Amino acid sequence: MTVGPRVRRLLLALHLSCSVGWIGAVCAYLALAFAVPATGDPEVVRAAWIGMELVGWYAIVPLALGSLATGVLMGAVTKWGLLRHYWVLISLVGTVILTAVLIMHMPDVTVEADRARTLEEEGLLAMGSDIAHAVIGLVMLIGILVLNLYKPRGLTKYGWRKEQAARSRAAPTRTSTSA
Template identity: 30%
Template sequence: MPVQEAAPRTEPARRAWRPRPRVRKTLLLVHVVASVALVGSVWGLVLLNLTATLTTDAALVEPAYRLMTVLAFGGGIPLSFISLASGIALGIGSKWGVLRHWWVLAKLLLLIATIVFGAVLGQPEAMAEAASGGDLPTAARRWREVAVVAAQLAMLLTATGLSVFKPRGRVRWPRRRS
């Protein structure tokens, strides 16, 4: 009777973290609510910026910019980071991954760009200070603020569209040579 050799031992397959269904649904709920609320917050910033830009009433301009600061710090910043964290957690725990599919990677980059635009380019506090003396900031400066929040809104709406349509295509990363 021939002796059967034991099968060679292989490393167990590395299993990615998969949340339980309830945890996944909770993460998904948090992500959707934070993302939708972020779109609403940025839409509010667009409206306030347009109001401050199109009005000739100097008494309305400063309060509009002051309210933008409250909306950005009270809504936009926390919501963007909640959306970012929950999106990464969902990506890690799902078949889509974070860096595996183009649409997920694009959503990640769009959200990061939205955060960076607000942090680097948005200046509602400076605009409120400029308007506090009763003088209106220059039209170019006011339209620049409108452009910043309009770009943020466009990026968030694009990310929303990617979530709905999930275009095909995987990211092809270069392979390491061993």
């Protein structure tokens, strides 16, 4: 099933908003994560961890889920399909993995933010940061973005079979005539 151009454009706008917003929210998270090792001020460390928790739960997670949901919907109702082209399949798998890792990692961020709320100055200055997860996630998100911009050719086996079936249905049938 495919949808008309107005609905497709609306879905595309929603998907792009969620996806680009996700990248922006990860950049905000990274700014806070980089502040932790860069400062000697315990209150900055406390604020950074609390901020990372808030940005994570209230911006990154909803945008990741929105990107995943709108991406699946776009694949289901456009000519690209979910499983027909390798670039769509790779984007889907990457988004599912990133979203799953994010949701599994956020409780750890909450634990660290709770620690930051109660620690004294020395404990705060000894806290680590959360740069690695965010950098890896950002690199993967940008990779998926580039993949979706260039849309390299290549059908999956499923996509190839679907295309062959469509071609055979569209091909005119020949009938032999007797002379």
